[in-house]
Amino acid sequence: MVDRMAKKKYLLVKCGQTLFTIFIVLTLNFFLFRVMPGDPARTLIHNPRISPEIIANLEKVFGLDKPLYMQYLYYLKNMITGNMGMSFAFRRPVADIIADKMGNTILLVGVATVLSIAIGIFIGVIAAYKRGSRIDIGALAFSLFMWAMPAFWLGIIMVIVFSIYFRAFPTSGITIPGYSHDSFFDLAKDVAHHMFLPTITLALVLLGEYFLIMRNTLIDVLTEDFIMTARAKGLSDARILQKHALKNALLPMVTIIAISLGFIVAGAIEVETVFSWPGLGRLIYESLRNRDYPILEGVFAIVSICVIIANFASDLLYAYIDPRVKT
Amino acid sequence: MKRERIELYKKKAKNTWNLYKASTMGMIGLFILISFIIVALFAPWLEPYDPYKIGEQKDIMKPPTREHLFGTDELGRDILSGVIIGSRVSLLVGLFATLISMVIGSIVGLLSGFYGKTIDAILMRITDIFLVIPFLPLMIVLAALLGPSLWNIIFVIGIDGWPSTARVVRSQVLSIKERQFILRLRALGASDYRIMMKHISPNIFSLIFANTILTIAVSILSEAVLSFLGLGDPLHISWGTQLHFAFESGAAGLGAYWYLLPPGIAIVLVVLGFTLMGYAFDEILNPKLRER
């Protein structure tokens, strides 16, 4: 009973912290974009060669003629109601644009992450278990190499090799543009065909990270006393790994994967740019090229909030699966 | 007292070096790194051409020849010279950005760990918030708002890297703080500042060394990414801006491997060099990873 109360309290505290963090990020977002060099109204309409009347008019529309604290309150209200302003380049609400792209990013990032976690953990376990063997050293070298490689560069190399040289995969996009698909399966096939290279690229880059973490965590766990206990009990190595080492090593992975979300986001931005994948990452790249600040502001807020919430979710999951958490 | 301490450090350093020497990974990393440092230091003597010298029309985007070992770029500039001078930017950004994160991170970590309680709670809350904000989007936003210049890039990367350092420093301070000699110093009435600067900091430095080296690797990667995304200073050649212009001018489609490969490989090597070193130090300083 006491235990459950403690857990509840823990969750409440975490929940509060998460909300607070989101609040801080939103505030940071507001001030970053207000203290930047340049007149916000001017950046708002993008075209600097535009008449002062229009600017004045827009300032009113966007509330820029109000004092800063009022703007801030408006901003918070807008954020809560999902109103993130208008894009310069698209002339559409930022929220709509983000909503359009988000699914694509989640698809790419989701598949790549699952793939890299599964393979990363798998190889990590083998390497940790056969520590010092040729497999371990090979996997280690490969992972460090992947880790050191900028995702965008790997992407470019993949395009040259597989799209341009072998012509096995399309260079960019998510489907054949403007092509009407007969069935869902047809569409899925098309998407998968386009998705292959970006997914593999992202997965390879992430793979290194997960492999290294899994390997080191497992090596740590394998030196723990209870592993010796298990050996003394007469358990076979495979059983020790499965019943005692893995669970202990996988638990921290939950947290580590959450922490590495920033890394995933970074990889996604790079890969989407190279492959013109119509997701949030490419949106960032394009709004950078157009200096489309409202989009940049919106994407930054959304991505940060997603990562924060994912962290919170991982905390919850951790509390649920790890018997030790009760503070 | 001072000399004794120097002797002690010498001995410690020698010990660490002996352990380090035994690590193949570490030695490969060190070798890569020294090579690149030499290249960066002697860039003006090593580069065959002025890397900024714009060529004639006939020189544009030409594959490797005897005159231009790595070929030329879309302005007819010598790519080998660009890669050589680019090492300066990468190392500079790596070192200075890391310096910024180390300074901020160490100060925050020291204060937090040393004073504890409210200060700790506040500082760690801030650190946690920074840790959870995805770093690349934050860097992109900052870099875009500040405008493209080398120092802005350094600042932006430095500002993003401190929270993890702060965490590491804090945990180390917490453990050192409770050691006998610190308690005795406090009892003797040494000032907080003195204890932190004279007694805790030197002890921490060796412990966060591996972390520092890995931060440099991350900083160099970040520079490459930001420059690739067009946030770097296009007036300075760095490996990232080279790749940016290569990508923008369609080197991939033209099959201009000579433009895409050298800067990319240079990035991979330098980052790998730092990573291998960081890893080797980690194995030395983290006994659990050390082979028994």
Next chain:
Amino acid sequence: MLQVNNLSVRFRTKTGLVEAVTDTTFSLSAGEVLGIAGESGCGKTTAALSIMKLLPKNGFVEKGEILFEGEDMAKKSEEEMRGIRWKRISIIFQGAMNALNPVQNVEDQIAEPMLLHEKVEKNVAYERARKLLEEVGIDKRRGKEYPHEFSGGMRQRVMIAMALACDPSLVIADEPVTALDVMVQAQILELLKRLQREHRLSIILITHDLSVLAETCNNALIMYAGRVCEYGTTEDIFYHPTHPYTKRLISAFPNIEKEKVFVEGIAGDPPNLLSLPPGCPFAPRCSESRELCRKELPALYRLSGGHHVACHRW
């Protein structure tokens, strides 16, 4: 039932071969409690682990035999050893630390070897696990709890219950009471003694705390730098210590019953096991050492009955 003859264990390391245990001989008969004492790193744990063939990957038995109930453990394959571990020889680690899996509840951990070795039904195994818990003084309803929910002493009790799971004939207790406070130490030792009587166990008790040794053991073995210095009954060791090292250990605490002084309290550093001096390993720290001690390694001399000592000075 256990006869260890001229056992030598070595570790391969990057910097060279570590002579962890050298030429160690001792024996243990059924129902007997043997204590092994010495400073940390003297090879006592290594000697015990080699009985179960639990050495780390870079460790190996260089020579010697380990006869347990007539079979030489040193010659057994890993496969065969797995059948012997816990079924016939179990081990009690320092349960206060991390010897229990933090993410498995305690009755799972106790039942695990039974399911493995005795192929019993699940409910039978769990029933027995709960009974064992009661036997070591833990409410059987706490079986579903996790190690972190127990105090240090309680965890040690769980560890003991686990060691008894398959009814082994030999139990190795490696520092079973270290890091517990004095009251709890006494309780645990009391429990061990009781169980030893009730289950007719043979126990090897490894400790660096001589008072523990004095309280529980029939025979005692003092080790230094991987070698036996002195071996005999507990009375022999405590009332007629012969080796200067043993003497120093004992004189370091005048009253065994009341005050605790750990073995670490001796001046000087233990020797580097990578490069042992040619003579008696204790010579550099020995106040009685002579020329001979530094040159020649003393053999293990028999004094009287089972009392042996490795010293030129006896």
Next chain:
Amino acid sequence: MRKDVVIWIFALFFCAAFSTATHEIRSQQPVTLRVGWTGEPDSMNPFVAVSTEYYEIMLLTHNILIEFGRKLEPIPGLAEKWESSPDGLVWTYHLVKNAKWHDGQPFTSKDVKFTLEYVIDNQMEMFSDYVSHVISVDTPDEYTVVLTTDTPTATMEAIWIPILPEHIWKNIDPKSIQTYEETHPIGTGPFKFVEWKKGEYLKLAANDDYFGGRPAIDEVIFVHYANSDVMIQALKLGEIDVVSTVPPTMFEDLSKTPNIKTLSSPQIGFDELGINAWDTSLTKNNPDLPDLADIESQGNPLLLDKRIRIAMSHAIDRQKIVDIVLLGHGTPGSSLVSPGTPFWHLDLPQEQQYEFNLEKARKILEDAGYMDRNGDGIRESKDGKKLEFRFYLRSEDANSVKAGQMIEGWFKEIGIKLDSEVMDDSTLGDRVMDNGNFDLFIWGWGGDPDPSFILSVVTCPQILSWSDCNYCNSRYDELFRQQSTILDRNERQKMIFDMQRMFYEDSPYIILYYNLSLQAYRTDKFEGWVEDQPVGVVMAYNRGTYMNLHLKGTGEEKKTGVGMGSVLAGFTLLWLIGWLRRNTSW
């Protein structure tokens, strides 16, 4: 069991990824023209959109009263005939009778009246200049529109305002037009708007009821690419049929590719080195310019010396910039109106241009008293002011950075130091608007077929508005006022030539180059491409290609190469599945 499911999901994903069936085009598929571009319309709202991409779409979905022919001459649009009164004040337009809106409603003169009045009454920024002299719009009958102006106006044949359907636009509040989002534009044009997936593609379908006859193709899809490299690859692979802009670096390679034809043609617009030439003595206390009465320029006053500007002009090798930055695909710059509109472009003879001659540049500076007195390589004025200037380049445009680096080098050789800084357009715009807080920059202008706009930019009243060199010359302004009222094209041309010569001699802009439009299209699928001068086959201010294009023969579709790559990858997959299955037992 669960493991198997996961493995098979991956397997499915892999298999799907390797299937290439999606590339086959079935026979019933409509005939689709795929156009690749790297830009995108900024909006579908005609009162907001400014991008050339929007104008291309608008051209296909809408009509204007009088359209442009291939030589930019007026041709019938929604008005099949038109005439003006002898005094040039009253214009009568006779409309086509068989035009219909895409939603089926008939098109009448009421729609024209509504559209023009919507613009005039609400002073719509984008269009009001075209009808600034119109005082009334009358509709004597359903197919006649009469416009009355207060003064003879030269541009009554060039009212570039898309005619909008009254029945839809009457419901749209002109006050909130800036934020109005047009999702499905309805026009009278040869193509109907179908859908726009932003960042991906925009799709149009042929209008069966078009009054000028249905186009031969069924669909046009404009495919958006974030990167031109990728777009060129898509063209090579046949994923698209034509690209609107080919980067110079890829042009040569493409022209050697079989089944692809490249073409380069002049474009309207240029990139210039802008110099802050704000002489505040002309704008301060000038009764015509009340807004500028007490504003001081923040630019470097040395730049008011015309001789420095001319020396700079002599120190820039425009041909080399064209060769390097545009890889030869451009024309060295001179006068303000670009050769993309050849009728209005002043083609200055070589000997009247400030040719590239560093020696001459140095001499001009020396004669003007700018010497390097302290030997630091930088000249100083007589009162010791250094010839050192801030030089702003655009982060959005790599060409400006490249040209800037070259210019910095030449200027260094004649003793002028430039402090280059790269910034984004908003920041640069701010600097310009911040009372001219800049010295030099590189930027560019696109343009209209009519030169009025670009000529107006450098007039005095545009300082701190459209002007970014802050040039002020009352004679120039006077000529500008006169030319706008002259109906005779030849007479107007002469005045515009005079203005250009005046502006060139004063050099507040050093026009670096006129862009060429580089395009490429595939020749294996369609025929009937209309190559225009300017601008090319698409984005050419006319819809020739779209109306004229038709399939070549029976349109054989080739499969995209599967090749080694997928075979290799297929084996890898099989191996991986097997391996996973074998090794996941623990």
